[in-house]
Amino acid sequence: MICGFCGLEFDESEGKKGCGGCHGGCHSVHCPRCNYKNPLESGVVKKLKTIFGKIDENKGDTK
Amino acid sequence: MATCCSKQVEPTVGGNAKKVALVGNPNVGKSVLFNALTGAYVTVSNYPGTSVEVSRGSAVISGQQWEVIDTPGMYSIHTITEEERVAREILLHETPDVVLHVLDARNLERMLAMTIQLIEAGLPVILVVNIMDEAERMGLSIDLKRLQQKLGIPVIGAATARKRGIDEIRLAMNSYRCSCEQQRFEYSRLLERDITEVTSLMGGEYILSHRALALLLLQQDEEIVELVRQREADGYAPLSEKVREIAFDRRESFHLDLSLERNEMVRQIITGVFSAPEKRVVTAAERLSRLAVQPLTGVPMLLVVLYFGLYQFVGVFGAGTVVDFLEGKLFEELFNPWIIGVVKNLVPWEIIQELFVGEYGIITLGFRYAVGIILPIVATFFIFFSFLEDTGYFPRLALLVDRIFKHFGLTGRAVIPMVLGFGCDTMATMVTRTLETTRERVIATILLSLTIPCSAQLGVIMSLLSKFPGALAVWGGCLLLLFIIVGLLSARILPGEAPMFYMELPPMRLPQLGNVVTKTYTRMQWYFLEILPLFVLASVLLWLGKITGFFPKMITAMTPVMASIGLPKETAVAFIFGFFRRDYGAAGLYELQTKGLMDARQLTVAAVTLTLFIPCIAQFLIMKKERGWKVAGAIGVFVSLLAFGSGYVLNKALLVTGLLS
Numbered sequence: 001m002i003c004g005f006c007g008l009e010f011d012e013s014e015g016k017k018g019c020g021g022c023h024g025g026c027h028s029v030h031c032p033r034c035n036y037k038n039p040l041e042s043g044v045v046k047k048l049k050t051i052f053g054k055i056d057e058n059k060g061d062t063k
Numbered sequence: 064m065a066t067c068c069s070k071q072v073e074p075t076v077g078g079n080a081k082k083v084a085l086v087g088n089p090n091v092g093k094s095v096l097f098n099a100l101t102g103a104y105v106t107v108s109n110y111p112g113t114s115v116e117v118s119r120g121s122a123v124i125s126g127q128q129w130e131v132i133d134t135p136g137m138y139s140i141h142t143i144t145e146e147e148r149v150a151r152e153i154l155l156h157e158t159p160d161v162v163l164h165v166l167d168a169r170n171l172e173r174m175l176a177m178t179i180q181l182i183e184a185g186l187p188v189i190l191v192v193n194i195m196d197e198a199e200r201m202g203l204s205i206d207l208k209r210l211q212q213k214l215g216i217p218v219i220g221a222a223t224a225r226k227r228g229i230d231e232i233r234l235a236m237n238s239y240r241c242s243c244e245q246q247r248f249e250y251s252r253l254l255e256r257d258i259t260e261v262t263s264l265m266g267g268e269y270i271l272s273h274r275a276l277a278l279l280l281l282q283q284d285e286e287i288v289e290l291v292r293q294r295e296a297d298g299y300a301p302l303s304e305k306v307r308e309i310a311f312d313r314r315e316s317f318h319l320d321l322s323l324e325r326n327e328m329v330r331q332i333i334t335g336v337f338s339a340p341e342k343r344v345v346t347a348a349e350r351l352s353r354l355a356v357q358p359l360t361g362v363p364m365l366l367v368v369l370y371f372g373l374y375q376f377v378g379v380f381g382a383g384t385v386v387d388f389l390e391g392k393l394f395e396e397l398f399n400p401w402i403i404g405v406v407k408n409l410v411p412w413e414i415i416q417e418l419f420v421g422e423y424g425i426i427t428l429g430f431r432y433a434v435g436i437i438l439p440i441v442a443t444f445f446i447f448f449s450f451l452e453d454t455g456y457f458p459r460l461a462l463l464v465d466r467i468f469k470h471f472g473l474t475g476r477a478v479i480p481m482v483l484g485f486g487c488d489t490m491a492t493m494v495t496r497t498l499e500t501t502r503e504r505v506i507a508t509i510l511l512s513l514t515i516p517c518s519a520q521l522g523v524i525m526s527l528l529s530k531f532p533g534a535l536a537v538w539g540g541c542l543l544l545l546f547i548i549v550g551l552l553s554a555r556i557l558p559g560e561a562p563m564f565y566m567e568l569p570p571m572r573l574p575q576l577g578n579v580v581t582k583t584y585t586r587m588q589w590y591f592l593e594i595l596p597l598f599v600l601a602s603v604l605l606w607l608g609k610i611t612g613f614f615p616k617m618i619t620a621m622t623p624v625m626a627s628i629g630l631p632k633e634t635a636v637a638f639i640f641g642f643f644r645r646d647y648g649a650a651g652l653y654e655l656q657t658k659g660l661m662d663a664r665q666l667t668v669a670a671v672t673l674t675l676f677i678p679c680i681a682q683f684l685i686m687k688k689e690r691g692w693k694v695a696g697a698i699g700v701f702v703s704l705l706a707f708g709s710g711y712v713l714n715k716a717l718l719v720t721g722l723l724s
Binding site for chain 2: 004005006007008009010011013014027028030033034035036037039040041042045
């Protein structure tokens with residue numbers, strides 16, 4: 001993912017999660033460089049992206 | 064010497080996995096390449112003895128098993144930060160079969176110096192010139208074949224974010240054969256003499272070449288000094304003496320000399336390899352970017368953004384048109400009468416009817432506020448916010464306000480919690496911990512709790528006040544004035560100096576509809592799931608307060624306070640709501656206005672006081688957690704007194720001047 005503030009490209013697992021600031025659990029990833037709060041994609045969006053990603057990959061040049 | 068020449072890479076059959084390490088500056092697309100190579104098979108763990116996280120994954124390429132290591136960003140083999148040290152540790156101790164050096168094609172000249180160091184160290188390097196698509200768009204041209212010849216290592220052009228070049232990288236990894244005739248980069252005669260003198264005294268076996276180690280020793284790299292001391296044992300004393308002697312001769316100019324020589328090498332390498340258009344193409348995005356950070360043009364630009372984005376889109380459209388339809392038509396005229404009828408038919412007990420569909424009922428108040436008022440406002444706000452975020456405007460805003468924020472004891476970095484505060488002040492308070500000094504954190508917390516309204520509050524206030532000419536300007540003027548006064552005073556009262564602020568600006572770009580929709584949907588989903596139970600809980604508490612008589616008593620108790628700032632006693636309800644949640648209070652204010660209980664003056668005074676009023680319970684608890692009871696309590700008392708004090712002064716001023724009457 002790309003940080004919405006500083007533009008750093010990072011993996012979801014690299015960001016900081018679970019600072020305890022939000023009620024109802026953590027749904028964000030804080031950028032490892034600037035700590036900007038980036039929304040964590042919801043399950044629905046992830047599934048849709050996976051489906052479209054697979055279609056796209058089949059069309060593309062990757063194996 | 065165990066450099067890549069002696070460690071020939073042979074294809075492994077079956078079991079043994081080869082290792083590939085991804086190295087390079089931060090933000091060059093290493094993680095994207097890592098993900099493309101590894102897919103879902105990833106583990107993230109702290110590098111032993113550090114807090115630096117390292118991602119590892121596996122990949123199978125044409126039957127060959129690979130362990131892929133994504134190292135932290137590094138600028139040079141001569142390390143400064145902990146991240147760089149970890150990256151070098153991986154190169155030193157994990158002996159990768161291939162090192163993929165990923166660099167940004169747009170900054171080829173700046174980043175090639177590290178490629179030279181990696182080759183010089185004798186590592187099995189493949190160079191990935193990434194972000195080629197952007198470079199091409201800028202009119203930059205890179206002759207990759209010629210670059211490969213000059214460097215003597217495989218060079219691949221890629222745009223990993225667009226999956227371009229991934230297959231070529233896989234192929235290059237599998238077919239990598241380390242050349243024994245690696246390119247040698249010659250330094251000046253003087254430096255070559257120094258290197259030779261040092262290397263001639265080295266006898267140990269190392270992963271890095273003696274030549275690279277000699278340069279690191281001359282740069283007085285502590286870890287390398289320690290490593291060499293252990294390996295050379297008795298031979299270390301003369302070596303150390305020689306290094307000390309050269310270091311003394313060259314004194315502090317060594318780093319500069321080395322850097323200049325490497326820059327010259329890079330210049331020679333890119334001659335005939337890299338070309339940029341004679342007149343650099345200044346794109347519209349770059350022009351806009353410049354305008355956004357210069358005060359003369361940046362401030363008017365900010366005002367335009369706020370006018371169209373916040374006022375017109377969130378205030379007039381979201382909190383006006385959409386809320387009028389949802390709350391006024393859908394809930395008041397259709398849904399509420401129907402649900403009240405249904406509940407009254409189903410439930411015979413009046414007290415339970417009251418809980419669900421009464422004055423403060425879970426459905427008629429809590430659900431209506433959440434869906435009819437707050438949801439459309441935060442939805443439009445999040446669309447605006449995500450749009451602006453995707454353009455890359457926020458870091459420019461940080462640079463623009465940096466000079467002003469310095470007077471408040473803050474830096475442009477404080478824009479992050481301030482901007483996030485418009486979404487939710489509670490979470491923004493938490494984010495203040497990322498500011499460098501305690502002083503900055505305290506000042507930012509005060510300003511957040513005092514003058515930054517959350518999205519719902521902002522939307523409702525804009526919608527309500529826009530109906531009266533001048534009211535919105537008075538409200539905005541009051542908040543701005545207090546922001547400046549409190550900021551200046553805080554900086555005076557809390558001693559200390561504002562640290563430096565600098566950041567690399569990401570490119571400004573046209574927002575992608577998909578990104579905006581995804582971010583808006585995600586933010587809205589979590590926001591709604593968060594507020595709905597709280598709104599229900601608040602309704603239950605208000606219902607309990609009503610049936611026990613506590614709530615009316617509280618309103619009566621607050622009547623003199625309300626009267627002192629010229630507000631009807633019913634306004635106390637919005638303040639009590641506001642303490643549960645800021646957005647709940649804003650919705651309460653909306654309801655009072657629709658009932659016609661307040662004129663323009665009263666509405667403006669209520670809006671100013673409610674915006675400044677004590678932060679909601681959640682924000683207060685976070686303040687306590689972050690700053691401790693004393694500071695949080697002091698901020699709470701200060702903010703409340705200032706809110707009502709400002710309301711009192713504003714009310715008197717409006718009465719005396721006759722403004723808004």
